[in-house]
Amino acid sequence: MAREREPQRTLRLFVAYRGTDLRLLDRRSVEMIPPPADSVEEQRAGFWLELRDAKGQTVYSRVTQNPIRFSAELLTDDRERPLARAELEEVKGEFVLHVPDLPEAQVLVFMSSPAGPAALGETASEVARLDLTQPPREEPTPE
Amino acid sequence: MSTADGTVVGTTKIVDRGPPASRFNLVLLSDGYRQTELGQFAADAQQFVNTLFATAPFDGLQCAINVYRIDVSSTDSGADDPTACGGTGAAPATYFDASFCNAGIQRLLLVNTTTVVNVLNAEVPQWHQALVIVNSPIWGGAGGTIGTTSKATGWEGIAIHEMGHSAFGLADEYEYWAGCGVDTTQNTYTGPEPTQPNITADSNRATIKWGDLVAASTPMPTTSNADCTQCDPQPSPVPAGTVGAFEGAGYFHCGLFRPEFNCMMRNLTGFCAVCRRHITQTLTPYLPRCTAPVFAGSSPLVCLFRTIVLLVVIALLGALLLLLRLLCLLGAETACRQAESLACQIAQLRFRIRNCRSGNADPCVPL
Numbered sequence: 001m002a003r004e005r006e007p008q009r010t011l012r013l014f015v016a017y018r019g020t021d022l023r024l025l026d027r028r029s030v031e032m033i034p035p036p037a038d039s040v041e042e043q044r045a046g047f048w049l050e051l052r053d054a055k056g057q058t059v060y061s062r063v064t065q066n067p068i069r070f071s072a073e074l075l076t077d078d079r080e081r082p083l084a085r086a087e088l089e090e091v092k093g094e095f096v097l098h099v100p101d102l103p104e105a106q107v108l109v110f111m112s113s114p115a116g117p118a119a120l121g122e123t124a125s126e127v128a129r130l131d132l133t134q135p136p137r138e139e140p141t142p143e
Numbered sequence: 144m145s146t147a148d149g150t151v152v153g154t155t156k157i158v159d160r161g162p163p164a165s166r167f168n169l170v171l172l173s174d175g176y177r178q179t180e181l182g183q184f185a186a187d188a189q190q191f192v193n194t195l196f197a198t199a200p201f202d203g204l205q206c207a208i209n210v211y212r213i214d215v216s217s218t219d220s221g222a223d224d225p226t227a228c229g230g231t232g233a234a235p236a237t238y239f240d241a242s243f244c245n246a247g248i249q250r251l252l253l254v255n256t257t258t259v260v261n262v263l264n265a266e267v268p269q270w271h272q273a274l275v276i277v278n279s280p281i282w283g284g285a286g287g288t289i290g291t292t293s294k295a296t297g298w299e300g301i302a303i304h305e306m307g308h309s310a311f312g313l314a315d316e317y318e319y320w321a322g323c324g325v326d327t328t329q330n331t332y333t334g335p336e337p338t339q340p341n342i343t344a345d346s347n348r349a350t351i352k353w354g355d356l357v358a359a360s361t362p363m364p365t366t367s368n369a370d371c372t373q374c375d376p377q378p379s380p381v382p383a384g385t386v387g388a389f390e391g392a393g394y395f396h397c398g399l400f401r402p403e404f405n406c407m408m409r410n411l412t413g414f415c416a417v418c419r420r421h422i423t424q425t426l427t428p429y430l431p432r433c434t435a436p437v438f439a440g441s442s443p444l445v446c447l448f449r450t451i452v453l454l455v456v457i458a459l460l461g462a463l464l465l466l467l468r469l470l471c472l473l474g475a476e477t478a479c480r481q482a483e484s485l486a487c488q489i490a491q492l493r494f495r496i497r498n499c500r501s502g503n504a505d506p507c508v509p510l
């Protein structure tokens with residue numbers, strides 16, 4: 001009596017960034033359970049992702065760590081306070097995101113408070129988006 | 144400094160809790176381990192798994208998580224340690240090209256992400272979270288869906304902290320950015336409520352987002368920082384594990400509150416109750432819907448008696464299940480949920496009958 005959940009599909013996005021300029025390197029749909037959605041109210045601080053449909057309606061949102069690395073978390077030499085952060089000299093790199101593979105999703109929107117420690121308390125707004133209807137801007141990475 | 148400097152030797156599912164399409168799949172990869180050191184990598188990977196599954200709430204969520212180990216050999220040991228950040232200048236030839244000293248920061252340890260993604264997609268296509276373990280004793284690491292860690296003392300806890308960010312969206316609970324006495328911009332938070340589940344600007348008992356976990360006897364806020372230009376030096380006024388509102392969190396001395404005095408997301412101690420609950424909620428979709436009960440084996444006589452009793456119980460529950468399914472077909476949603484729960488209970492009773500003699504010690508057997 002197998003009682004596993006219904007198969008689900010997840011969209012895996014491999015993205016290069018320089019600042020908040022994003023470039024989709026690879027996109028693939030995988031049969032696996034995506035991260036569950038979070039409810040996000042208006043006028044909040046922090047970072048979250050939104051999948052939106054053709055009408056601009058949010059069909060999925062998820063609170064997560066900003067994958068665009070503006071700062072790094074570092075181990076200190078203080079045992080009482082072992083962690084601290086440092087801003088990076090250069091904001092560029094690659095990241096992978098997993099979101100549900102929803103047929104109605106047209107765009108992935110990055111909602112964030114401004115970068116920088118003092119601005120973390122400002123209301124989040126759209127800082128970047130990926131058009132999911134377009135092919136990756138480079139050939140998929142070879143396997 | 145590339146894939147010419149090593150080989151993907153193979154992949155092993157070191158924790159198998161079910162089909163990857165239905166579980167959260169964590170993958171551990173090696174960099175800077177020579178072929179002869181891959182046994183050490185296996186031990187390091189197991190050490191991480193042991194620490195993870197000894198950390199609440201992961202100890203109770205083991206049925207949700209598969210763990211894979213991808214053995215990747217490198218020509219040389221270690222990672223690049225550029226002199227620009229005061230390093231030794233070592234530049235070993237490794238498969239993922241791990242290097243300290245990125246973006247001007249000595250302890251920021253990064254790898255070639257494209258190479259890692261290619262290996263992950265080829266070896267474990269259904270991966271959710273990856274951690275590259277770099278064979279170096281120098282402090283270093285990075286968070287993200289593809290995290291990195293060196294093997295300096297305590298690396299396992301730091302890697303779990305970073306998973307708290309990348310896999311579960313948890314905020315840092317410490318009250319400074321660069322350090323206590325260093326920051327000049329982190330005095331008081333005046334912004335809107337943060338989205339993260341484990342920090343808040345609201346210390347009101349009636350409205351705080353983790354209010355259901357706060358005991359009536361716990362003062363709110365539980366601590367207040369008397370000098371918002373500094374980190375709060377006071378010790379906890381309540382016993383460890385008390386959920387309340389402790390001022391100083393999310394990189395600010397004042398105006399933001401954390402749920403407990405200490406937490407994995409503050410100072411690498413165990414996860415606080417709010418973080419534990421959020422991690423559990425996030426991983427629940429990856430748990431089997433129905434698992435076998437854990438019980439000791441019994442003698443033939445006891446099993447005979449138990450089987451007779453359980454068959455009667457199953458018959459009664461089966462009749463109730465038919466009724467609930469009928470109501471479910473008529474549109475009663477509550478009946479649908481109750482029917483599913485009851486079907487699981489019946490499956491568990493059947494499992495008990497079938498395995499009465501041997502018992503069952505595995506809490507993750509799906510039914």
